[in-house]
Each structure stands twice: as C-alpha cells, then as structure tokens.
Amino acid sequence: MPARVRAVPTLDTVAAEAGVSRQTVSNALNSPHLLRAETLERVQAAIDSLGYTPNRAARNLRTKASQLIGLRLDPFVEGSASGLMDRFMHALAEACRDCGLHVLLFTAEDHTDPLDGYEALLGSRAVDAFVVTDTYRGNPAARWLSDRRVPFVAFGRPWDDSRADHPWVDVDGRAGVALAVDHVVDRGHQRVAWIGWHKDSYIGEDRRSGWVQRMHERGLATSKLSARGDDTIDFGRRAAIALLEGAAPTAFLCASDTLAMGVLQALRDKGIRTGGNPAHEVAVVGFDDSLPAQVTDLTSVRQPLEEVAVELVRLLDERMTHPMDEQRGVLLTPSLRLRSSS
Amino acid sequence: MPARVRAVPTLDTVAAEAGVSRQTVSNALNSPHLLRAETLERVQAAIDSLGYTPNRAARNLRTKASQLIGLRLDPFVEGSASGLMDRFMHALAEACRDCGLHVLLFTAEDHTDPLDGYEALLGSRAVDAFVVTDTYRGNPAARWLSDRRVPFVAFGRPWDDSRADHPWVDVDGRAGVALAVDHVVDRGHQRVAWIGWHKDSYIGEDRRSGWVQRMHERGLATSKLSARGDDTIDFGRRAAIALLEGAAPTAFLCASDTLAMGVLQALRDKGIRTGGNPAHEVAVVGFDDSLPAQVTDLTSVRQPLEEVAVELVRLLDERMTHPMDEQRGVLLTPSLRLRSSS
C-alpha cells in the first residue's frame, strides 16, 4: 500500500474549500480590492488552512514573467579582487526581496565573450532582466542588450558610449577622492600625492580628477605628486618610494586599497610612521574599503553598495512596469572610512 | 500603426516550419535518439533558422522542476567575513552550469530565523533544492529540510546531529592543520603554538585536533602552547604576546587568518621577524587564504572551494535523479598556500 501523500494544494483546491470559484481565489491574491470583505476573509482562511502557495511556474507561464534578475559572475581573479562582489551580491539580493524579485546567478562558458550566457537565459525567458556589472573597461553587453531592448540596468557609467541611453547607477569616485583630499588637508597636510592607474582607465582618471580639482580648490599644487601604473601592491610600493625621494609628500591618496597596501609596506620598510599628524606621520588613504583595508586599519573610500543595489532594483522595477519612461543615470556619493592610517 | 514584432517561436512554430508534429520537435530536443536521422536534421535546421529556445516556465510547469538551486545569503558581517563566500558562489555557479542548473539567491526577512525564506520558495516550487552553508554553529535548517524531505546538500558536517542522514560536503580542517604542522616542523620548528577559537566551536576543535595529533605524531609537546578565544585580530595579538612571554614558541598556527593577522601585528610590534627559519624568525600560518592573507603574504590553509562546489552539485544531481539512494558525506582535503610568513 503506497504511502498516502497529501497532494499539493492548487487554486482549485482552495476554491472548493472556500466555496468560490478558482478565479476568485486568484483575485484574492492579486487584486483583493475586487472581493467583498466577507468573501476575502473566507478565501484567506481557506488559503491559510491548506497552506496554499501559488505555483511559480504556472504563474510565470501565464504572465510571461519570471521575477528573476540575471547576474553574470565573471571569473574570480585571485588577489586583484577587492572583495566588493560579496557585499554587492548581499545588497542586491536584499534589495530584490523587497520587490518580490530574486537574483539568478549565471556564468559564461567562454569568459572572453562578454555576451555569452545572456542570450540563452533571455531566449528561454528564464529571467526578466539583467544587472550588468563588469563595466570596468567599456561594456559590450550594455550595447548588445540595449539593441535588443532587453531590460537591464548597469552598475557603472557608460564611459565610452555617449549614445548609450540605458539606466545606470554608479558611484562618484571623483567626489570620494575629493573627500579624502579634504580630510588630509584639514589635518594639515599640504603635499598630497596621488597613486593611481594607467591613463586609459576611465574610472582611474575620474578618481584622479577628484584629487586634481580639489587640490587646486584648496590652493595646493599637484605637480610632481602623481604616479600612474598597474593596480598591484608592488607598483604602490615602488611609486611611494619614488615619490618620497622626490616631492616628499606627507599624504598618499590611492586609486585602490591594493595600491595603498603597497604604500603602507614602503613606509614600514623605511621606518616611517603612518597617521594623521603631518609633523611626523604620513597619511595613507585607499579606495574600496576592502577586507585588507579593514584589517590593516587603512582609511579608505567606501562605496555605498547597499544604496547602489537599492537604486539598481528601483530602476529595474520602473523599467519593467513603465517601459516607456526615459531614464537617466544615478550617481551616488561614497563616504570616507576613517582609520588610523590617516 | 503598431510596430511589427516578430513573435517568439514556440514548439508549434518550429513544427510547422519542419513539417512535423509538435511532439517530434520536443523529442528532437529531449530524446533525439527517438528520431530518424533525417528528421532530426530537418528539425534542427528549423530550430536554428527560427532561433527557437524552449520556454522555461512552460517546461517547469509540466515537469514540476525548475532547475534552480536556492542559496540563502545571510547578513554580511563586516570584518569577520573571510571573504570565502565570493569565491564559493563563483565556484557554485560554475559547477551548476555544467548540469544545466542555476543558483537562485535569497535572503531572510528575519535573519535570526534560520528557516525563514526556505518555505516560501519551496511552496511555490521556485527551486528544486537548496545548498545550505551556514553550518558554523549547528544547523537547524538541515534538520527542518530533512524532515520535509526537501532535497538539499550541506556545505559543512552535521556536527551536532548524529541522526542526520543528509548528504554533505566538508573540508577536513584537521588534515589542513596537520599539513601546517608538518610544514613548520619540517623547517626545524619545535615549539609550535596553536591559537584558536572557543571550545564550543566544533570546527575550531576539529582544526585544533589536527595540531594536537600531528604534534604528538612528530614527538613534540603541546602543553602551554595553546590559546583559545574570540575570532578577532585583537585576541590573536594578545594571545601571541602571552605565549611569547611563556613557552616562547617559534611558530604559530591559527584557526583563522583573522587571528593570524593579530599574531603578525604582535610580532611586528615586538620587532620580531617572520619567516621559516627557526633560528631567528617566527613562522605564522593562517586558515582560509583570505584576501588579507594574500595581501600580507601570510601562509595559509586554503579550502578547495571549487572542488566543494563540484561535489555539492554532484550530490544534488544524484539526489534529484535517484532520490532513493543512500548518500554519505564527502570530506575534502585542503592545501597549504606557502608564503613568506613561514
């Protein structure tokens, strides 16, 4: 004798229990205002007593929507990753929950193809929209998705595509670095150096411009105080040494925590103390507030990823409900996490 | 005049194009061996020319499966997180791809409730199974899911539940620490200390047992060489100082990179060099190979998360296709990432 298994309740089960029609139960869930208060109550009771939950697949089929947001994970680059993705995914999942959405992760089979993976999910209608994050060096996916009228939102500005008209959210790196300049200058530092990335990095130049602009606004010179190179600890170290032997800055602002780690090493090797007092300490500020920054007590510019996620989902939601509306980008301001390195 | 939109192709569209029935197209995709070679080719051509992709929602409805694996993200704990989650999610997404599965992220509304979120996804049949990761202190979710016969696999042993019979994958922390013992002892260290977590942590005691056991196997004493406390940098620092003033170890093995960071700080403060030579250097080994470890050049035990993910998905896949089979746990061995701290 087979075990008696209680069948999973459906709309019809609930309808029978409540003594109404299938459609009325559906309305109780999706448009409760259409029901008489007394009926609604009865249906609710039936739903509760049976423990009914609508079947997602059936709903998806009928409404042609999956309530899923696709997020492509690109290969984890050991060491260079600042660990932001972890925090970002948490924030995104949390933001999605409030709209009844969920995040679906996928990866490319061919990581060198920036479009791989999107088409399959789209064709099978497995996701309603995408969040595109890999915008560090231009973003082919953005244009491709745009051309196909696929709903998506980018984390990162379309630096290299002035025609782009998709919604995006980004963090104002320039403003973040300006904060850092103010911070060290307020503490009395005057020779404030910049260690950043190569000139072809849009993000790098944006952050650097915050340093240049704010330094000039504060009446300070920037010449001979700047270095550009790879995003490695080693470059940070070498750049710091070279600068110390040249213009002898008392503060270093870096385009990344990685570079800042190099600066800290250089200072330690040279026996120079770090801290905020320009008289006998050198200040160091990083960017991203990564785990290493937190651990080494490094002051760092922190991206408001939680806000970013909320804005991304808000834009997506608007895009999906009112596809017509013009949407512009959203620029959020980072904050400075003060620690003992400055 | 509305824009002419090419309708999304369905099975019927393809069937008409290929001059066969709907079911034949379905078979071409799911059971190609049932078709005559010539027919298969014709159907394939039709599929390609129309750019047909099966609709996921319809398939899910009919087959009562979503091909989605649920993964609950618990709140991101600033600082204490070792950043493993990032690498793990990548590995999991990648492993899922090879089985035609995808990862669906979700979060709890009430983070203190270890079961929150599971029921809703299960009731709506939005996911087929779960991967449960938060097994650091017992795991109520495992038993709850087990009782409901929900397919799931745990990353982490069921330490506290001997009756548990669900499949799991874990990393052999004891073996990892034993590797570390061998490493430093091979370099000539004899007084090798352990800095770990409180006694009530199963994982902590497991790792510690690797130290105790292997030390004794190598004929070395462990008494007065051990400290247990919170998983903080500060405790690591204080424990190291206390030990140095007592049994004066020349090597420190730590239950986490966080603790190891504290040890490194203590050594630096005391002007003691780190490295592998017991004559004039103190060796330090961490656990998890986190970003800070990589950045500070700390030798660390590295969990094989990529293998873990593959095994998890393999077990899930087996569980879903042969629900009857008994399944046991899988224990994977970590490796030692050698760096300059030892």
Place this chain on the structure above:
DNA sequence: CATCATTTCTGGAACGATCCAGAGGAGACC
C-alpha cells in the same frame, strides 16, 4: 416596480511545454 449602473463572482480559453496512448509504416518471420 422597472431600469440601469456598479459591484462581485464565474467559467472557458490560453500560456507553451511534456506525458501518454496509440496510429502508421517498415521489416522479419512463418
């Protein structure tokens, strides 16, 4: 009371796939 508008509820059709039972045809064997 008759009429009409409004609110409330109903049941058939549809979404796009797979399950299943069976039809049709080719070949084997007596």
Place this chain on the structure above:
DNA sequence: GGTCTCCTCTGGATCGTTCCAGAAATGATG
C-alpha cells in the same frame, strides 16, 4: 499473404495559473 514486432511519429490531455468576457447579485434612481 498474414501476423507480429519494432521504430517513428502524432494529437489529445494536462500542468496551475491569469486573462477575458460575461453572468449574477446588489444598489441607485425615476
């Protein structure tokens, strides 16, 4: 030729929901 088997292919039913058009009940109005 007849019968039986095996290989291919077909079409109706079905999964559980929402859309839609219209029916029934209710209330307002002359």
